[in-house]
Amino acid sequence: MATDDLPSVWTRQRRSRDQPSLNRSQIVAEAVALLDAEGVDALTMRRLGTRLDAAATSLYRHVANRDELVELVVDEVYGEIRVEEVGEDWRASVTDCARSVREMILRHPWVASVIGQVGLSYLGPNVMRLNEGMVAMLRDSGFPVEEAGPAISTVLSYVIGVGVSEAAWLTMLARSGQSEQEWQRRLGPAVVRAVEDYPNLREQYVVGDDVDPAELREQNFAYGLDRVLDGLEPRRRA
Amino acid sequence: MATDDLPSVWTRQRRSRDQPSLNRSQIVAEAVALLDAEGVDALTMRRLGTRLDAAATSLYRHVANRDELVELVVDEVYGEIRVEEVGEDWRASVTDCARSVREMILRHPWVASVIGQVGLSYLGPNVMRLNEGMVAMLRDSGFPVEEAGPAISTVLSYVIGVGVSEAAWLTMLARSGQSEQEWQRRLGPAVVRAVEDYPNLREQYVVGDDVDPAELREQNFAYGLDRVLDGLEPRRRA
DNA sequence: CGGCTATGCGAACAACGTACGCATGACGGA
DNA sequence: TCCGTCATGCGTACGTTGTTCGCATAGCCG
Numbered sequence A, B: 001m002a003t004d005d006l007p008s009v010w011t012r013q014r015r016s017r018d019q020p021s022l023n024r025s026q027i028v029a030e031a032v033a034l035l036d037a038e039g040v041d042a043l044t045m046r047r048l049g050t051r052l053d054a055a056a057t058s059l060y061r062h063v064a065n066r067d068e069l070v071e072l073v074v075d076e077v078y079g080e081i082r083v084e085e086v087g088e089d090w091r092a093s094v095t096d097c098a099r100s101v102r103e104m105i106l107r108h109p110w111v112a113s114v115i116g117q118v119g120l121s122y123l124g125p126n127v128m129r130l131n132e133g134m135v136a137m138l139r140d141s142g143f144p145v146e147e148a149g150p151a152i153s154t155v156l157s158y159v160i161g162v163g164v165s166e167a168a169w170l171t172m173l174a175r176s177g178q179s180e181q182e183w184q185r186r187l188g189p190a191v192v193r194a195v196e197d198y199p200n201l202r203e204q205y206v207v208g209d210d211v212d213p214a215e216l217r218e219q220n221f222a223y224g225l226d227r228v229l230d231g232l233e234p235r236r237r238a
Numbered sequence C: 001c002g003g004c005t006a007t008g009c010g011a012a013c014a015a016c017g018t019a020c021g022c023a024t025g026a027c028g029g030a
Numbered sequence D: 001t002c003c004g005t006c007a008t009g010c011g012t013a014c015g016t017t018g019t020t021c022g023c024a025t026a027g028c029c030g
Helices: A024-038 A045-051 A056-061 A066-078 A090-107 A111-118 A125-140 A145-176 A180-195 A199-204 A213-235 B024-038 B045-051 B056-061 B066-078 B090-107 B111-118 B125-140 B145-176 B180-195 B199-204 B213-235
Strands: none
Touching: A024 A045, A024 A066, A045 A056, A066 A090, A066 A111, A066 A125, A090 A111, A090 A125, A090 A145, A090 A213, A111 A145, A111 B111, A111 B145, A125 A145, A125 B199, A145 A180, A145 A213, A145 B111, A145 B145, A145 B199, A145 B213, A180 A213, A199 B125, A199 B145, A213 B145, A213 B213, B024 B045, B024 B066, B045 B056, B066 B090, B066 B111, B066 B125, B090 B111, B090 B125, B090 B145, B090 B213, B111 B145, B125 B145, B145 B180, B145 B213, B180 B213
């Protein structure tokens, strides 16, 4: 029974000029859900339209094109990053924010695939908020004006570099349908063979079978972040 | 006059089993050239085929699919990174290698778009060489075994983070067909307006009109790299 | 009540990745 | 010398993509 054939008060579409059945933020939210569920290749105008009970071409009333949609989607997930006011321990504050960025990327691994297309210092409101917040943090914790910018840029570059690497790794894992441990066990021998000719790498690759890969990644992230903050520490003015 | 209609000694194809008219490394090299010249959207099997005087489908005899081609192309440009043996000054050696990575990315800005799809710690020969070389550098300059890995991971994450950001920025500039200075002058007022509500960002955005944006990026990169190395320095064993 | 405008959609188009099957030419053994 | 085999190239074709265009509809305002 198609609603088109039996128009009545109940089936009649309640489309109002003020409340259209489709709007931009709804589209962006559904796009994020689609990306999270099925990855970056699944973000198609038609598929997104289907999920919204709309035709693909309807989306173009609210979004200029696919690229703009991606920009909006990226800014949307930037909104998930928490940036609190700086407390007594500036390292703790920056660390918390940095972890928050990493968590966002791992929650939405597809950002790794699009971050290079969309840039990151663009003018989306959430990106602005993040930058403003981080600069404020460093200023309040004693960094001179002319170094606050470069300093947060350093932290963010590191965090994003790690995040992109990890996300790309996890995406590849997901595509192959294997868990991290599975991969380690199945392709471990192949890696050992590939590493064979490189003495320094072989020396590195003495990972015990019992370590959790996810925790290892976390430790590496923490190590690098600590080093970056160590390097920043003496630039503060007490 | 089609060569097909008048077969002769001169027009006859010199195709040998040992020297096919198409080979993988030639395809990869031409793909890099195409990407450099026209950006990531221009890398299509048909266009690449045209540049090689071949049909699109011929490429599939030498490359499994587009994704594999991208992996090969990425490893190819990783080959441009120079990694020398460590000298007396370990910071100078690491810095040189890091600069080399950045230069490679700026020479091929499209890597920013694909690095998130292909990962970066994969098993391509040139990536292996880079990792081996950097681990060797840090080991030889006094880093303990268990920290050499995390340490190069820290440096590389930072460098790649910066590189991806810069490349994305330059790509967007190239798409809009404007130079960096043009952009600064034309959209400067819009940025000022966007920054208006954020006191800490406004404080940052006091860039003189006479500074060269490219040099400013370079200085920021150097600042962050110095901080990372500052943080790594005390982890060495003399 | 009648025109205006914002919104949704079906159809269509060019371009894409790629599977398939055929043609062709070089090689290796008889 | 000849013939089967095999590697390589290519024409065709299919399904999917982003996007444009023109039409239909339904609420709003005069």
